[in-house]
Amino acid sequence: LSHSSGTGPxxxxxxxELQGEVEPRQxxxxxxxxxxxxxxxxxxxxxxxxxxxxxxxxVVQLEKPFAVLVKQGGAPxxxxxxxxxxxxxxxxxxxxxxxxxxxKPIITHVPKKV
Amino acid sequence: KLNPAELLPAAQCLSFGPRARxxxxxxxxxxxxxxxxxxxxxxxxRGEKDEHAVLCSKDKTYDMKIADTSNMLLFxxxxxxxxxxxxxxxxxxxxxxxxxxxxxxxxxxxRCRPKLKKLRKLLMEDPYEGPDSQKDQTSTxxxxxxxxxxxxIQASEEEILHQLQVIDxxxxxxxxxILDFDYEMKLLNHVTQLIDSESWPLSKVPLCACLExxxxxxxxxxxxxxxxxxxxxxxxxxxxxxFEMREDKICRAIAQMLLQNAVKFNLSEFEEVxxxxxxxxxxxxxxxxxxxxxVDKSSRPETIFLLKVEDLPEDNQERFNSLxxxxxxxxxxxxxxYIQDLCAEKQTVGALxxxxxxxxxxxxxxxxxxxxxxx
Numbered sequence: 001l002s003h004s005s006g007t008g009p010x011x012x013x014x015x016x017e018l019q020g021e022v023e024p025r026q027x028x029x030x031x032x033x034x035x036x037x038x039x040x041x042x043x044x045x046x047x048x049x050x051x052x053x054x055x056x057x058x059v060v061q062l063e064k065p066f067a068v069l070v071k072q073g074g075a076p077x078x079x080x081x082x083x084x085x086x087x088x089x090x091x092x093x094x095x096x097x098x099x100x101x102x103x104k105p106i107i108t109h110v111p112k113k114v
Numbered sequence: 115k116l117n118p119a120e121l122l123p124a125a126q127c128l129s130f131g132p133r134a135r136x137x138x139x140x141x142x143x144x145x146x147x148x149x150x151x152x153x154x155x156x157x158x159x160r161g162e163k164d165e166h167a168v169l170c171s172k173d174k175t176y177d178m179k180i181a182d183t184s185n186m187l188l189f190x191x192x193x194x195x196x197x198x199x200x201x202x203x204x205x206x207x208x209x210x211x212x213x214x215x216x217x218x219x220x221x222x223x224x225r226c227r228p229k230l231k232k233l234r235k236l237l238m239e240d241p242y243e244g245p246d247s248q249k250d251q252t253s254t255x256x257x258x259x260x261x262x263x264x265x266x267i268q269a270s271e272e273e274i275l276h277q278l279q280v281i282d283x284x285x286x287x288x289x290x291x292i293l294d295f296d297y298e299m300k301l302l303n304h305v306t307q308l309i310d311s312e313s314w315p316l317s318k319v320p321l322c323a324c325l326e327x328x329x330x331x332x333x334x335x336x337x338x339x340x341x342x343x344x345x346x347x348x349x350x351x352x353x354x355x356x357f358e359m360r361e362d363k364i365c366r367a368i369a370q371m372l373l374q375n376a377v378k379f380n381l382s383e384f385e386e387v388x389x390x391x392x393x394x395x396x397x398x399x400x401x402x403x404x405x406x407x408x409v410d411k412s413s414r415p416e417t418i419f420l421l422k423v424e425d426l427p428e429d430n431q432e433r434f435n436s437l438x439x440x441x442x443x444x445x446x447x448x449x450x451x452y453i454q455d456l457c458a459e460k461q462t463v464g465a466l467x468x469x470x471x472x473x474x475x476x477x478x479x480x481x482x483x484x485x486x487x488x489x
Contacts, residue, residue, distance in 0.1 A: 009152065010151060010152055011191060013189050013190060013191045013192075013193070013214070014189075014190050014193035014195065015140075015187055015188065015189055015190075016128070016187075016188040016189075016190055016193070016213075017183075017185050017186070017187055017188075018185060018186040018188065019184070019185055019186075031130055031131070031132050032129065032130060032131075032132060033129060033130050034127065034128070034129040034130075035128040035129055035130060035188075035213060036128060037125050037126065037127055037128070038125065038126040038127075038128055038193070038211075039121045039122065039125050039126075040121065040122045040196040040199065041121055041122070042121070042122060044196035044197070046196075047121070048128075059195060059196065064142050064143055064144065064145075065142075065143050065148045066140045066141060066142055066143065066220065067140070067141045067143055067147075067148075067151060068138060068139075068140060068141075068189055068214075068215070069138070069139050069140070069141055070138050071139075087159065089151055089157075090138075090214075091189070091191060092143075092148060092151065092152070093140075093189060094148075095195055097193075
């Protein structure tokens with residue numbers, strides 16, 4: 001695993017952790033599709049709006065950071081004496097946004113009691 | 115209900131990037147590894163098809179295991195944290211961020227013992243028998259350079275280089291070699307004979323004189339290698355190189371030479387022959403043979419036989435199975451040399467025994483036996 005650009009600091013990414021699965025609304029794969037909007041309250045609480053749901057989360061500094069590995073080359077298996085499939089460390093992740101609360105549906109209109 | 119007034123002005127629009135899945139994965143870093151990566155150093159994943167992958171830093175080895183979470187982990191480059199947004203008041207209202215990848219699992223690391231048994235196995239494929247040997251002139255297929263070893267052994271570079279030193283390997287024509295034991299004893303014998311005939315003190319054996327006297331019999335590199343293996347090098351005030359010969363190691367090697375000729379020996383006969391075989395001025399002691407030979411105190415007369423720890427399995431459970439197959443009940447004193455190398459960082463022999471053995475009392479002495487019936 002080597003540093004991708006070789007020089008300069010490693011990129012810092014952020015992990016977003018969601019409960020459950022993420023599925024595209026329409027059929028087809030996820031590439032290109034929108035997940036949602038990320039906001040923060042003035043107190044720094046992350047709020048994610050996905051479709052009709054609001055997810056509240058918290059910012060967590062990871063005790064054990066992650067490295068993001070991207071596989072290079074197409075070789076399926078390394079040969080015994082020879083180059084191994086090469087993974088590049090593309091980024092480090094030291095922070096995550098953890099969304100654990102159940103999604104709250106966004107109610108746009110509260111009907112008045114009759 | 116969400117009150118827009120409570121939110122920071124900037125909003126980040128997260129969408130899935132084009133190459134969202136596939137070759138991206140997450141590796142959870144143990145302390146120190148993050149700093150190593152940031153310092154520009156590399157980590158390597160090593161392992162052949164039939165081996166579990168390990169991750170190696172410059173000097174440590176870690177087992178890799180997949181950890182599943184029930185959650186979705188999305189990795190977002192350039193995603194801003196509240197601190198970053200607050201620190202940058204000019205940040206625009208809508209930021210488009212792409213999710214680079216996602217996963218439901220990640221690689222976990224656990225520090226482990228480097229898997230070094232294979233190193234000896236590879237080098238034993240073609241031990242060096244000396245310059246007169248016919249073998250060397252022919253093939254190079256089972257000879258290994260440092261790079262070869264780095265790609266084949268599941269251990270960090272430092273651990274590999276250290277082990278090469280421990281097993282007295284030497285580099286001959288760019289390849290790491292282990293000496294054939296008989297050739298090694300031949301070299302040692304040249305040196306001990308010379309020490310005897312010159313009446314040098316065992317603690318002050320001169321390098322130059324050895325090379326001069328023995329250079330016609332063996333390659334100079336081999337003479338120096340044997341002195342380095344069996345002695346401690348030092349330089350005196352005049353700048354001359356000397357060796358302090360290592361009594362324990364020499365006695366141990368000579369014991370191996372004697373013991374490998376039969377299945378087992380009468381203990382007292384062996385001890386006599388052994389003392390007579392070592393250089394003048396050296397004293398043999400049974401504790402020099404830890405991890406090399408085992409004494410059977412239950413037989414009449416007492417016997418001794420060769421049992422080399424490096425011939426035993428590397429895996430903990432397999433090692434214990436093998437030891438209990440050789441002898442049903444062990445005292446802690448007897449078994450320790452044969453399990454010492456299994457101890458992980460900060461693990462004790464006692465902890466290993468608690469985990470892999472069952473203790474009982476035999477004639478007032480605590481002994482250990484297998485936890486399971488041996489087939």
